[in-house]
Amino acid sequence: MSDGADGGKRQRVDGPAASGHGMNGVSSSQHQQMDAAHDASAAGCSLSFEEVQRRFSVLLAQVTQVECDVTTIEGSFVANVAPQVPSVASNWSTLKSSLSATSDALTAITEGMAATHPPQAPPSHPHPSPPDAHAAPTQTTDTTAAADAGTAARRTENRLPSDLYCDHIVGFLPISDAICPARAANTFYGTELVDENFVLGRIDTDLGRRSLRGLIDVQRPTLEYYTKCAHTLEYGGVVWCEWADFIRLADIYKLTDDLPLIMSTEWMAQHFRSKADFHSMPAALRQYSTFGHLLNYKGTSLALTKLDEADDGGEGKKDKEEAEPMEEDDGGEGQGNGDGEEDREGEGGGSGQMDEPMEGEGEKEDGQRYRIGVGEHQWEFETVPLSGLPPRHPFRRTYDPHNPPIRYLARYRHGLLFPSFTAFIRRMVLAAWCGQEGVGEKRAFRVGRVDGGDERYQKLLTGTIEDLTTIDLILETNDERVRQIVLKGMKEGDSIAARLLLGNGYIELYTNEARIEGQERLPDRFPIAMSLVRPLLTKHGLAHLIPQ
Incomplete structure (x- = not known):
């Protein structure tokens, strides 16, 4: 041209x-x-x-x-x-x-x-003065002009x-x-040219790239606010890709009043006065903080709070439902009760235990402590630095300082260790925040106990599961592995959730799919959830365990 x-x-x-x-x-x-x-x-x-x-x-x-x-x-x-x-x-x-x-x-x-x-x-552009303002011009002046x-x-x-x-x-x-x-x-x-429309275009582009359009949005007032929102979305951009699945899951479990979640001007003004404020915590936690206060469980905001030494006085109160053990039946249906599966996580030994003890056990370097919620419904956890993981720990391979491992002190004195904050927060939806009124979470079946040496079970517990989201944790007292496999609830258009819980030799199916009354067989009572779990267990040679 x-x-x-x-x-x-x-x-x-x-x-x-x-x-x-x-x-x-x-x-x-x-x-x-x-x-x-x-x-x-x-x-x-x-x-x-x-x-x-x-x-x-x-x-x-x-x-x-x-x-x-x-x-x-x-x-x-x-x-x-x-x-x-x-x-x-x-x-x-x-x-x-x-x-x-x-x-x-x-x-x-x-x-x-x-x-x-x-x-x-x-x-x-030069603005020459009138001729009489200067003395007789020299050759140098002419050259400069x-x-x-x-x-x-x-x-x-x-x-x-x-x-x-x-x-x-x-x-x-x-x-x-x-x-x-x-x-x-x-x-x-x-x-x-570099105005509100320019920055808003950057924001819209980032929302599209992270698959967050319709899930997170911004208000539309000033250039300063736009700039803060754009920086929020650009910083730790890869981690933002983790939140689309989480927000869809949170919506199914009725933790949101409405979508999209709006980054409000008030929150930005209060918590993001400078770039230093924004970078005062890892990217994954900061990203959650921009919309966590818009989520609620039983009327309590799920806002993230960074604790200082004055606040760090112990585990704090735990949700009363978290302390109620899940009924242990023979595999029939049971009502979800908030965090019942932690009873499975608390049992020692089991097929999830590692073959060899971890090196470097002992007191680990402390990370920064945080709290989600307040009062009766609050949960405390801490980030784990790379130096806080033993030399041969499996979570060292995937360590990311922007999305660090999390140690969650539930009702046990030992910790539940997660590979990342995004894994921890997804598990909170499934295990601690699933008791919201109207969700209808229930256990469809429970089978086991599978022999600890069964390679098929071990592969399902620790191996890569293609096209499905897995949420892993390790009990620090005995290195037992526990895994959630999300079968449904994280994709656009999903209206129900279904997940498998594995640990200690058991396999449990949870779902909020409405049960079809009058049906005796599991595939007829929960047709959607059962149609998802059977192919997975068949692929791993465990379909024979599914009750009818």
């Missing part, structure tokens, strides 16, 4: 001229500057502050993309690569930790450079088209860079 065509069709804005990839308009002097910068870099010479700042922004974008790619292939790596090449399996957590540390360092560097030395806006006029002309000639500037330049910057240095540097149409 020619310069003339560009000039006739699109606004032009201040900024560097486009490169020669299908675009004209780069002057010879700019080519010389670019070549000089390249030559300086190649020769090991010093680069300008602005050039270093630009390169760090590019590096941050590249590392962020690598983080996304690594997270995308993690399941396939664990399922298909690690078993065949055991020698590389131990390097996976190192890779994730290194990428996370690199991303954090690059973020800190780019934000620090932008805060202390934002790019300077180019000088405005001519140079200034030439610079102004080149700057006007080489402005990028507005859509190119917004979509392909500013659009690829982190929101903090787009709002601060990039917006300030654009003196021609900066505040008109």
Whole structure:
């Protein structure tokens, strides 16, 4: 496209001229500057502050993309690569930790450079004074004036088209860079182009990428509020992908009044006064905090509270239903009672116990403690640093500082250890918050006890389950494994939930599917749930255990 065509069709804005990839308009002097910068870099010479700042922004974008790619292939790596090449399996957590540390360092560097030395806006167009204000002009004055006029002309000639500037330049910057240095540097149409609509477009794009459209939304008032929401959605972007399933499940269990959950201006103003406030906890916990206060269980807000030493006085009260053991029958139906399956989790031994004791047992390094809920309905837990996991612990392989392991102190003195916060919070819906009025959670059947050496059961308990969400935990006293397998309730359009609970040699099916009265056989009483569980157990050679 020619310069003339560009000039006739699109606004032009201040900024560097486009490169020669299908675009004209780069002057010879700019080519010389670019070549000089390249030559300086190649020769090991010093680069300008602005050039270093630009390169760090590019590096941050590249590392962020690598983080996304690594997270995308993690399941396939664990399922298909690690078993065949055991020698590389131990390097996976190192890779994730290194990428996370690199991303954090690059973020800190780019934000620090932008805060202390934002790019300077180019000088405005010269406004010559009247001739009589100056003494007789010299040759130097004429030369300077001519140079200034030439610079102004080149700057006007080489402005990028507005859509190119917004979509392909500013659009690829982190929101903090787009709002601060990039917006300030654009003196021609900066505040008109990088405005509320620009940031709102970023928000809508992120909601779509994370499959959160219709589940989370924002109000529409000011640029400051938009910027905070955009930063919230961009930070820890991969972790955001975990929340769509959780919110759908929370909605089925009637923990939400309505969808989408709105990030309110009041909450943002109170809890996100600065970027430092936002980054005061791991990304997964901060993300939950933006909408957790919009969830409730039996009238109690499920807001997340960070505890300081003054608050950290013990486990606190637990939901009274959590202390009621689930009736142990012979496999018939039973009513869900809030957190009954913890009785299964509390039994020692069992088929979920690990073959070898863990190394490095003893007092572990404490993490940060948090609380969800308040008063009669409250639950306390703590994050677990990597140093708090024994050297051979299975959760070290998937450790992510943005979504750290969680130690939950239920009604036992030992802890229930989860591989991540998102696993913990999903399990809370299924085990602790499933007693909301009108949910109708029930146990459809319970079978066992399966022999602890049964490889089929062990594979179902610890192996990869394709196309289904698994929620694992380990009892720290005896290393017993417990697993929830979500069969239904996390996909768009799901209106009921169904899940298998495995541990201590038992298999239990829970669902809130309405029972069809007058039917004797399980497949006729719970046709949806049973149609989901039978293929899974058949695949693992355990279908013969299903009662009729």
